[in-house]
Amino acid sequence: MNAVLANLPAFFEGFRVTLLLLVISGVGALIIGTIVAAMRISPIRSMNAFAAVYTELLRNTPLTLVLLFCALILPYIGVTLPYFVCAVIGLTLYTSPFVAEALRSGINGVPIGQAEAARSLGLGFGQSVSLIIFPQAFRMVIPPLINVMIALTKNTSVASGFFVVELIGVGKNLANLNGNAVIAILLAVAVFYLAITIPLGILSQRLEKKLVVLR
Amino acid sequence: MSSPVLFDAPGPKTRRRSLIVSLSVLVVIVAVLVWVVLILAAPRQSSGITLPGFFAPSRWDIFKDPVVWSFIGIGAVNTLRAAGAAMVLALAMGLLFANLRTSPHALIRIPTTVVQEFLRGMPVLLMMLFILLAASTSAFWAVVVALGVYNGAIIGEILRAGLVALPRGQREAGLSLGLTRGQTKAWVELPQAFRQMLPVIVAQLVVLLKDTSLGYIVGYNELIRTTMTSLNAFYGNRYLFSLFIVTLVIYLGINLSLSAFARWLARRRN
Structure with a gap:
């Protein structure tokens, strides 16, 4: 417990990075996902096909592989970006088909x-x-979209494997430094994640009930 | 709602226009793809040395060697082995959670709910690290147990939704035949709920298979770790790109066929 309390600033720093990853890639995924969904229902055949292939390819690739592409292959090809930006790109790409x-x-x-x-x-x-379809659809998709965001929250943890020091990265470092308090430190990390995912889950459930009444 | 309602049945003029737009979009997409491929294929300058392009034979020659493929095969088998073990555990845990969650006793139901929400709310990777560091097991068991428990919580929730959605008469009929509550659940309710939810459960198992790739981070030698770390370290960075493409194709092959299976199951139900 002392190890956790003494390192609270480190935890908050990791939490900040996790939140940043979540918010930036969440907004990015919403934008790209909306475009892809619009392409998917558009009358233009080639756009349709492109959106379908995009969705299928990304949904069937493990997130680890997508992030590995952004963090290792992109620099190898010659695109050098900070690792944080790489992780944001990877998470955005991976989440967008789920939004779509x-x-x-x-x-x-x-x-x-x-x-x-x-x-x-x-x-x-x-x-x-x-004017007609999207405003109604958006209201109905809010609960599933929140579920996508909950999944994204948990997925940001994978970025820790690709040189971004977010909550899990902080947890790993602290666990290495405090060998006798590993369990307490990892539980503290879990609490930070639950602080995001559980309120979002409750929100989604509430909205779902409310929308059921509305219809 | 099917999209044809959203636009008129096209006349000859619109058809021609939409064909033109469609073709021009296609041309743009193909042009971008060709551009990417050309950039990748071009020889590269790196600190004064000219390296071959990414499609040059010298970057792909290791795949002629059967030994490389046997290593890739071991990686793929390790992935499937972890996924298989985790799937069995996840289904067992799912059954357990669904049963406890629908128990008539609040003393069982409420703690189960809390544990299940806790497990569903945290990243699998954290669970793997936890098992790896706290229980100091092998990476294989960390991957299997974390994936099994996490997906078990989710499958439990899916099964519970299936149980709740069953017509009440099923349960009442079982009870009125003189079966006990447990027997009714085991022989009447759960089989139906399971069959009803099978497509969703299979979809979740696809997610589980994808998540075995987290083994790359916790040090389990699954497919990605075998290709991107071991083989890459052995044969040199020259093959990084080709190894990545091969890994991607293998994953897509496995996952697309499993997803197709899930879709087929869902269609067969209707």
Whole structure:
């Protein structure tokens, strides 16, 4: 316990890095995922195919391999970036197809009459998607999107294997320094993760219940 | 909602236009891909020395050697071995969690919920480190136990959702036949819940397989560690790119076929 209390600043530093990874790659994944989802439902065949291939490829590649690509292969090819940026790129790429799939299932969940009504009012594809379908789909996909973000929170830990010192990295360093308090230190790391994931989980459950009532 | 509602059945003019747009997008995508490939294929300058491009035969010649493939095979088998053991453990833990979670006694139900939420809320990697450092086991068992327990908590939640979704009459029919609560759950409810949730469970098992790659970080010699660390150290950095591509293709092959299996299961149900 003393080892944990004495090193609280280190924990908070690691927590800050984890939060940064989470927020930046979360926002990036939301942006790319929305674009991919829009491509996936667009009338243009080649965009469709591209989005489908992108989704399948990234969803079936282990995160470790994606981050390894960003942290080892990119510099090897000649793109030199700080490791933190590499981790953000990798996490963003890996998370974006999950966001796209959550959005797509939300779009599929919007009753078909909504699209028909939009079309019969004379709205074009872009208008009916951006004004009618997406606002409704977004509301319905908030709980699954929060679940994607919870998964991302846990996935940021993989960055510790690729030279980013976030919570797990701090935990490993401290565990090496304090051989007699390994369990306490790792439990403290777990508590920091739970401080993000459990509130998000409760939020998602609440919203889910609320939206069920709404429909 | 199927997307054709979102746009008119295209007439000849629109069809032509959409074909043009589609083709031009295709051209752009292909052009970008060709550009990337050309950049990779070009000979490289590094501190005054010219190195061959990434598709030059000298970067790929190790794959003619069967010994390399036997090492890759060992890595792949290690990945599948860890995944297989973890899957068995995860299914057993899932059954256990689902049972305890739906127990009529609050004294069993509530602690189980707390433990399950705790396990679901923390990264698998942390669990692996914990087992590795605190229990000082081999890396193999750290990977297997962490993946088994973590995915067991998730599969338990999936099974519980399946149990809750069953019509009440199933349980009542079992009880009215004189089966005990436990018998009803074991012979009537759980088999149906399991079958109902099978596609979701298989999808989770695909996630488990992907997560065995975390063994790379905790020092278990699975596929990525074999190719990117051991083989790369032995044959030299020259082969880093080719080894990465081979690893990627193997993972995609395994995961895509498992995902296709999960989709097939889901379709067969409907």
